[in-house]
Amino acid sequence: MIQRAYLDNNATTPTDPRVVDEMLPYFSEQFGNASSRNHAYGWEAKEAVDHAREQVADLIGANPNEIVFTSGATESNNLALKGLLNEGNHFITCATEHKAILDPAESLAAKGIDVEILPVQSDGLLEINELQKKISDHTRLVSIMMANNETGCTQPIKELSTFTHSNQGLFHTDATQAVGKIPVEVSDLGIDLMSFSSHKMYGPKGIGALYIRKGTKVGSLIEGGGHERGIRSGTLNVPAIVGFGKACELCKQEMREEGSRIKSLRDKLEQSLLSIEGTQLNGGKENRLPNVTNIAFSGVDSERLLLSLNGLAVSQGSACTSAVVEPSHVLKAMGIPDQLANSSLRFSLGRFTTDEEVDFAIQKVTEAVSKLRA
Ligand SMILES: Cc1ncc(COP(=O)(O)O)c(C=O)c1O
Incomplete structure (x- = not known):
């Protein structure tokens, strides 16, 4: 493991x-x-x-x-x-x-x-x-x-x-x-x-x-x-x-094959995470890169969620640009309420991402969300 x-x-x-x-x-x-x-x-x-x-x-x-x-x-x-x-x-x-x-x-x-x-x-x-x-x-x-x-x-x-x-x-x-x-x-x-x-x-x-x-x-x-x-x-x-x-x-040589491999890993991750109750995808499913998904976990503070994801490196949907954590200007511009933006995480996969890492992420996030909600 x-x-x-x-x-x-x-x-x-x-x-x-x-x-x-x-x-x-x-x-x-x-x-x-x-x-x-x-x-x-x-x-x-x-x-x-x-x-x-x-x-x-x-x-x-x-x-x-x-x-x-x-x-x-x-x-x-x-x-x-x-x-x-x-x-x-x-x-x-x-x-x-x-x-x-x-x-x-x-x-x-x-x-x-x-x-x-x-x-x-x-x-x-x-x-x-x-x-x-x-x-x-x-x-x-x-x-x-x-x-x-x-x-x-x-x-x-x-x-x-x-x-x-x-x-x-x-x-x-x-x-x-x-x-x-x-x-x-x-x-x-x-x-x-x-x-x-x-x-x-x-x-x-x-x-x-x-x-x-x-x-x-x-x-x-x-x-x-x-x-x-x-x-x-x-x-x-x-x-x-x-x-x-x-x-x-x-x-140039590897992009096509790499993109479809990464996309299927991303889709697996996204589907599993969206099957958790109270989640939503930030942004449309069409017209997007094959390697990213940005998901809101309602009622869960993303800062606390990140701290509970021992060993999993992902990014917050908010920016710590000052002493105060502010909701991401990107999610805000898309009309996503501050509270949901502050409950969002960005997952971005790449050339070296493995199936095992995706399973690890699904397990860590699912456990942490249910723990924090409880
Ligand atoms: C869309 C976009 N533009 C610009 C930058 C800045 O790139 P660099 O780190 O090469 O200065 C980034 C990096 O996060 C980015 O994602």
Whole structure:
């Protein structure tokens, strides 16, 4: 019988051992600076970065020179928003975005950018007519996430981008939770800019990318040295980039099979947990990632529930951003009452999740809920 289980893959994933193997030589053997042009150490590092850039681009159907490496999706989102928006511009996003969009949006609003935050429906989906109501000729950028980190809800990106383009705006998506889990082709989806991150797809932490469609001009946040075509200066983290590239290659090869295996484990977990009395699924069953379920256990405080789940790693439907536990802004935006949001848990499965771990989770949660209710 196992003693612990990790069902928090939307927070981060373990680095795939095949990724680690690929990275290792770039720490102490091929340790060159990819910008050193005068010797083989530099050339080797540059070659490794070029190869990784191709692997990353290949996963999303982009051209390698449309990829800018960053420290992760938080930086990519900041770069997209702050690198494009100037005082007086109109910017549209939505209420269920990650804080890595909502916080920069708030600081841009304080600098004179006109920020519009669209509501979502109870299933988490953004209706195209909400965008229709607010978009205008002055809208410079629309940013809508591809898949939500808490519920897995996937937005109608192609429709949203088409509509944005017909109004002469640019379309950005935070695809951090989608890339590597579901097929993403930037051209098919009409995406101009896209943020994504290595540690959500079995690569190392601290590395990510911003896809910038050729011809789109983005200002830089970090200057000095002119790396990444002047958009993001700073010595490239070669081992991490190599790992990110390998992680993308593996996702491309394995995503389809992996997705259906994970989905059947997720469905088994979800069905079992929803058979407990007084539970409900947060968000719709359609249009979502294959690896996530978010469930409310009415009458049970999720904080106390988490503490009773010895050995089971899952996430709360609320955020401990200050001394007070606040209901998740995502669940709140979907109209879920605070009390239910504070009774919710997110379970996110991944490449290394086993059937045994799912059984362990079902047993732990079922026992804990009945104990706490008693
Ligand atoms: C949707 C989404 N955007 C952005 C981020 C931030 O990503 P990173 O950790 O790479 O900065 C996360 C991480 O939780 C996320 O889920």
